[in-house]
Amino acid sequence: MSRPRKVFFRRRKVCKFCADKIDYIDYKDVKLLQQFIPERSKILPRRISGTCANHQRPLQQAIKRARHLALIPFTTD
């Protein structure tokens, strides 16, 4: 009768840059940046990716630089 209680396992999000000890986020590293730009090519928010504030800031900067040089897109259509 009783429905099984749903147990949520929310995986603890860890900042990729803290975990991998990447200190300098390079705008030329397209492979790395691509992990933080989903389909619509927007910058993945911190609350989703789990990136810490100290790393999200340079990440954002790097993505914008890469966009300027057409290494990664602004949008996808």
Place this chain on the structure above:
Amino acid sequence: MRTYELMFVVDPRVSDEDVVTMTQDYKNMITAGGSQITSEENWGRRKLAYPIEKLNEGKYVLLYVSSEIGKTALPEVEHRMRQNDKILRYLTVRTDEDLKRAARRPRPAAPATTVAPDGGEGAPEEEEV
């Protein structure tokens, strides 16, 4: 000492030789201004993430520059690049501060790397699972 990265995208219709001579021009400007070219990368033809001036490809060139404070020709180089129609995009980034900050940060990494070999020597019988 300041370090910079200067990256620019050239029209793909420009031949490789012309890209090299163009790059040489800019390099001469930079060295004449009192800076050094520490290294240089030529990425060659690369697909653009979005079309620029109806072009889908570009030739990427990357220069690493280092210079003493206040002795740099980079503003003039940028000015010339802006006027050059063959240059689709350029970007100069000052890297010394960020790299210095990055080099200072790995405090947690340092003990981890020193502990690992110690653990390996002190307890040779413990095999990795």
